[in-house]
Amino acid sequence: MVFVHRLFPSPIAVGQAMWQAAIAGPLLLDLGRTLLRASVAFVVAMALGTAIGIGFGRLRWVDSLFAGWLVVGLNLPAIVVAIVLYIWLGLTDLALILAVIINKLPLVISIVREGVRSFSPDLDELGTVFRMSAWRRLRLIFVPQLVPFVLAAARTGLSLIWKIVLVFEVLGSDGGVGYRIAIQFQYFDITGVLAYTTAFILVVLVFEYGFLRPLERRVVRWRPVQA
Secondary structure (H helix, E strand, C coil), rough: HHHHHHCCCCCCCCHHHHHHHHHHCCCCHHHHHHHHHHHHHHHHHHHHHHHHHHHHHHHHHHHHHHHHHHHHEEEEEEHHHHHHHHHHHCCCHHHHHHHHHHHHHHHHHHHHHHHHHCCCHHHHHHHHHCCCHHHHHHHHHHHHHHHHHHHHHHHHHHHHHCCCCCCCHCCCCCCHHHHHHHHHHCCCCCCCCHHHHHHHHEEEEEEHHHHHHHHHHHHHCCCCCCC
């Protein structure tokens, strides 16, 4: 029974370990470091990916020239990118964040590109007929059509970032949830692994339901509700 209990700790034991790590251990500090890395990588990847994706969608020559590289980026193993950057830049936050950005960027570009390609030509003609200024056309025609795809890229990319940040922290880091899980693994402490994993999942759920979904409802409220 002791062997089974050690491998399969009860939810109460996991909760107690999480509470102890929060009040007397490094849990909050590790969560903060992981979230900071994920946030920086997310913002940079979304900004660059959206801009480049618009270029891919609006300029055929850009898409023709770099579409092959986009396919390579989408299929490049994340672990290879992390290892190469750790060798080049050392076990630093810069290498970790850059590896996350490189792995997320092709996904954002691809989703935004497809979104731009699906824009309605009728709305472009409407802007031309009414002689809208570039600013009004951007605000009233371009951005409303683009936002749902940017949100889709954000949600999909964020789910990817949560995972790969932890993996890269396990590979090489001086702190963070992944780093702490790697230490717990070395001691075969399944309770500690589950405690840190549960804490991280709770943070992800709070971000999803407390920020991302309300934001999505707000920015797409102009769209008609499907019957």
